[in-house]
Amino acid sequence: MNDKLEELKTRLGEIADLTNAAAILSWDQQTYMPPGATEARAAQLTTLRKLAHERLVADEVGRLLDELASDTADLDRDSYEASLVRVTRRVRDRQVKLPTDLVARMSRAQALGRHAWEKARAASDFSIFLPHLEELVDLARETAEALGYEERMYDALLDRFEPEMKTSQVEALFAELKAGLVPLVQAIAERQDAVDDSFLTGEFDVDRQWELGLEIVKKLGYDLNHGRQDRTAHPFTISFTPADVRITTRLYPDQLKPALFATIHEAGHALYEQGIGRALDRTPLSDSASLAVHESQSRMWE
Amino acid sequence: MNDKLEELKTRLGEIADLTNAAAILSWDQQTYMPPGATEARAAQLTTLRKLAHERLVADEVGRLLDELASDTADLDRDSYEASLVRVTRRVRDRQVKLPTDLVARMSRAQALGRHAWEKARAASDFSIFLPHLEELVDLARETAEALGYEERMYDALLDRFEPEMKTSQVEALFAELKAGLVPLVQAIAERQDAVDDSFLTGEFDVDRQWELGLEIVKKLGYDLNHGRQDRTAHPFTISFTPADVRITTRLYPDQLKPALFATIHEAGHALYEQGIGRALDRTPLSDSASLAVHESQSRMWE
Numbered sequence: 001m002n003d004k005l006e007e008l009k010t011r012l013g014e015i016a017d018l019t020n021a022a023a024i025l026s027w028d029q030q031t032y033m034p035p036g037a038t039e040a041r042a043a044q045l046t047t048l049r050k051l052a053h054e055r056l057v058a059d060e061v062g063r064l065l066d067e068l069a070s071d072t073a074d075l076d077r078d079s080y081e082a083s084l085v086r087v088t089r090r091v092r093d094r095q096v097k098l099p100t101d102l103v104a105r106m107s108r109a110q111a112l113g114r115h116a117w118e119k120a121r122a123a124s125d126f127s128i129f130l131p132h133l134e135e136l137v138d139l140a141r142e143t144a145e146a147l148g149y150e151e152r153m154y155d156a157l158l159d160r161f162e163p164e165m166k167t168s169q170v171e172a173l174f175a176e177l178k179a180g181l182v183p184l185v186q187a188i189a190e191r192q193d194a195v196d197d198s199f200l201t202g203e204f205d206v207d208r209q210w211e212l213g214l215e216i217v218k219k220l221g222y223d224l225n226h227g228r229q230d231r232t233a234h235p236f237t238i239s240f241t242p243a244d245v246r247i248t249t250r251l252y253p254d255q256l257k258p259a260l261f262a263t264i265h266e267a268g269h270a271l272y273e274q275g276i277g278r279a280l281d282r283t284p285l286s287d288s289a290s291l292a293v294h295e296s297q298s299r300m301w302e
Numbered sequence: 303m304n305d306k307l308e309e310l311k312t313r314l315g316e317i318a319d320l321t322n323a324a325a326i327l328s329w330d331q332q333t334y335m336p337p338g339a340t341e342a343r344a345a346q347l348t349t350l351r352k353l354a355h356e357r358l359v360a361d362e363v364g365r366l367l368d369e370l371a372s373d374t375a376d377l378d379r380d381s382y383e384a385s386l387v388r389v390t391r392r393v394r395d396r397q398v399k400l401p402t403d404l405v406a407r408m409s410r411a412q413a414l415g416r417h418a419w420e421k422a423r424a425a426s427d428f429s430i431f432l433p434h435l436e437e438l439v440d441l442a443r444e445t446a447e448a449l450g451y452e453e454r455m456y457d458a459l460l461d462r463f464e465p466e467m468k469t470s471q472v473e474a475l476f477a478e479l480k481a482g483l484v485p486l487v488q489a490i491a492e493r494q495d496a497v498d499d500s501f502l503t504g505e506f507d508v509d510r511q512w513e514l515g516l517e518i519v520k521k522l523g524y525d526l527n528h529g530r531q532d533r534t535a536h537p538f539t540i541s542f543t544p545a546d547v548r549i550t551t552r553l554y555p556d557q558l559k560p561a562l563f564a565t566i567h568e569a570g571h572a573l574y575e576q577g578i579g580r581a582l583d584r585t586p587l588s589d590s591a592s593l594a595v596h597e598s599q600s601r602m603w604e
Contacts (some may be wrong), residue, residue, distance in 0.1 A: 017349035020342070021323050030335075035528040037546035040322070043584065044542070146396060183419065233446035240346070244339035281423040282345065 003072040003179060008064045009283065011055065016282040020240040025062065027246060029114065029236050031230045044109035049107040050100055057096045065089050084285055088164070090188060097147050106139045118233050161291035173175045178296030184264040199256075206251040206259075220301055222247070222267040223274055235262040237269035237298075241281055245273040261302055268298035303371040307383060310366045311585065313357065320354040320583040322542040329540050331416065333532045336401060344413035351409040352402055365484045367391050388585055392465070393586045399449050408441045419533050463593035470564065501558075508553040508561075515551060515565030524549070524569040524604055525576055537564040538602075539571035543583055547575040563604055570600035 012166045022045055025122035028042050055061070060194075068085045075082040113132035113164035120128035144156040152167040160167070214229060239245040274296055281288040288294045307536055311594045324347055331343050335409040357363070370387045397405075416435035422430035446458040454469040459465070516531060534550035541547040549568035582588040590596045 013345070014349045014353070015345045018353075021346050021350055024327055024551070025323060026329065028326060032530060032532070034526060034528055034530050034546060034548075036525070040545040040583070042542040043315070044319045044323050045327070047455060048323055051320075131498070142569070191493070223338070224336060226336055228334060228336050230334070240339070241342040243342040244336060246336075274361045 001068065001081075002070070004064055004068055005084075006062070008068060008084070008088070009059055011058075011064075011168035012284065013282040015052050015055050016241075016284075016286070018048050020057070022048040022052070023238055023240050026111075028234065028239075031112065031248065035115070038115040042108050043207070045108040045111045046104050050104045052257060053095060053098070053100050053103045055298050057100075059090060062096075062297070065092065080279070080285075085281055089147065091287075094147065094159070098143065099146065100141060102139070103147060106136075106143065109135050109139055111270055121233060123267050163290060182231040193282050201255055204256050206253055207258045209256065210249075211253055216260070217247075217263055217270075220267055220271065222270055226274055227270055229266075231264065235266050237266045237273065239270075239273040241286065242274050242276045242278060243281075245270045265298045268301035269294055272297040303370065303383075305527055306366055306370055306373070307386075310363070310386070312389070313360075313363055313366075314586065315584040317357050318353050318543075318586075318588070321354045324350040324354070325540055325542050328413075329542075331413065331477045332534050332538065333550065337417070339559050340417040344410050348409040350408050350539060352406045355397060355400070355402050355405045358394055359402075362393060364398075369449065382581070382587075390586045393589075396449065396461070400445065403443070404444060404448060408438075408445065411437050411441055417493050423535060436603065442527055461551070465592060470562070503557055506555060506558050511553055512551075515562050517563055518562070518571075519549075519569035522569055522573065524572055528576055529572055530594065531565065531568075537568050538539065539568045539575065539577040541572075543588065544578045544580060545593075547572045567600045567604040570603035571596055573603070574599040 006178065020133060025041060025048065027043055029038075029045075032040060042214065057118055065088060068081075069089070072079070072082045072085050077083070077086075111133065113129070113136050116132040117129045120126055126226065141153065141159060144153045146158040147159075149156040154167045162170075210229075214224075217229075218224065225244050226260055227245045227247065229247050229249060235250060236249050237245065237247050245264065248271050249259050249262040272288065276286055276288075311535055327343060327347055327350065331340075331347075335343060339583060367390060370383075371391070373382045374381070374387050378387075379385070411434065415431070418434045419431045422428055427582055443455065443457060446455045449458040450459070451458040452453055456469045460469055460472065464472075475498065512531075516526075519531075522527065528545050528547065529547045531549050531551060535552065537550050537552060539549050549565065549572050551561050551564040551568065574590065578590075
């Protein structure tokens with residue numbers, strides 16, 4: 001079993017390197033890349049994601065997983081070996097259903113769409129982004145059809161964020177939350193002036209806002225030896241293995257809350273990613289459990 | 303011929319994307335990457351360079367080049383088609399001699415060595431870098447042996463910077479330059495105080511130094527829609543296609559010259575890269591002609 005496991009890990013390691021490299025290129029696109037590089041970047045991202053996909057769906061990986069599935073059948077379900085085979089299989093089964101060409105077209109549309117979204121946002125002109133959004137929705141539908149679904153089309157896409165969850169379950173959950181939240185929000189809205197929050201608006205030096213945010217997230221445990229903060233149009237967190245988990249924020253000279261809470265929120269995501277065991281590096285086990293788990297960590301700190 | 307040429311261009315395009323992605327990761331390592339990410343980055347760079355190498359030396363590329371060489375035999379030597387085949391062949395012939403494993407070991411040693419060099423530099427402690435330097439020299443010797451040479455071992459490595467130039471030619475050239483330069487430098491040294499350059503030292507706000515440098519290189523023609531400047535330990539220029547050519551500089555609060563001339567020097571390199579025809583994008587024809595040509599451009603502006 002050990003030889004096969006090592007071969008699987010070598011292959012998964014290279015796939016993870018390609019995926020992490022794509023994430024670094026995406027981070028750069030959203031932080032420092034000059035605007036004129038959009039087309040070139042779309043080509044680079046497409047190639048990396050295409051190669052990662054091709055290598056994951058390769059027959060040899062399928063054979064290795066089949067053989068290792070029987071080799072690990074008697075092991076504890078939560079053992080490293082059994083988990084690696086089970087989770088990799090789940091991820092791969094999904095990718096096998098997607099033609100590489102669709103993965104490439106989606107990757108390209110996302111890279112070009114992001115640039116258009118930034119332009120549209122800066123110009124407050126939705127029409128710049130609209131054709132890109134239409135293409136992205138078409139590609140998402142094509143992806144859902146390729147993946148297949150029983151009940152609702154969105155189930156196929158939701159599965160990527162919340163493994164095995166159904167749209168109908170989310171709707172039931174949201175209905176329950178809504179019943180409690182709507183009266184609560186109304187009650188709060190009626191007392192909007194009960195607390196004086198005027199100190200949150202005014203003039204706030206952006207460099208000092210930056211320092212304040214970093215000071216706080218360092219105290220929360222965010223490790224700057226394995227992370228950093230940069231500016232962006234819409235804050236996000238991105239991981240290139242737990243050794244390098246970066247956060248972003250945006251600053252407004254007249255408001256304290258947006259930058260501060262964006263920094264804390266993103267640091268919550270980052271704490272989760274930085275906390276993933278390093279023994280899982282460069283395997284699908286290093287991915288987060290689900291988007292809800294991820295968001296719970298960011299919201300909790302925020 | 304057209305089908306074969308298109309297939310070659312598709313393959314070369316993906317190889318260029320991998321190489322450019324590696325360059326972006328290297329830029330990030332030298333500018334923004336948190337120090338704790340060094341090991342992960344070495345793995346990512348190694349995978350990208352390994353895959354680029356494997357894909358270039360693939361038999362199919364060799365066959366395509368052989369067939370296209372006869373298809374383009376009657377074309378003008380400087381035509382796009384004939385040049386693409388000739389230059390790609392030259393680049394590939396060299397890479398074919400290198401085992402992928404050696405390419406991977408070199409890539410890893412470079413990524414780890416760079417980190418050690420930065421640490422050594424900050425601590426003024428050469429011993430931190432020494433073992434890495436020894437490994438890099440060993441790998442360079444192994445590379446030279448794999449490439450082969452007739453006269454001198456360094457010929458094999460020099461060829462990468464100055465195609466087909468021999469170490470003995472460089473020595474003859476340097477001897478001639480030395481005969482003229484040594485007396486010139488001595489004559490200048492004797493009159494060191496002839497010009498008052500005291501205005502170059504003093505207190506210079508680093509933000510204003512930054513602005514001054516950028517202002518000047520913009521006037522020289524450096525296009526910030528396809529480039530940007532960042533800080534680093536030792537200034538360099540790096541290209542990810544002519545659409546994205548970045549420069550770096552370092553700032554000293556008590557000296558004007560280092561940042562200003564580094565910025566101008568690197569912008570000279572960048573002007574050369576930004577000027578390469580976009581029709582050559584994602585092919586080996588988009589690479590610079592030689593290091594001497596490159597350096598002539600940076601020195602001229604400086």
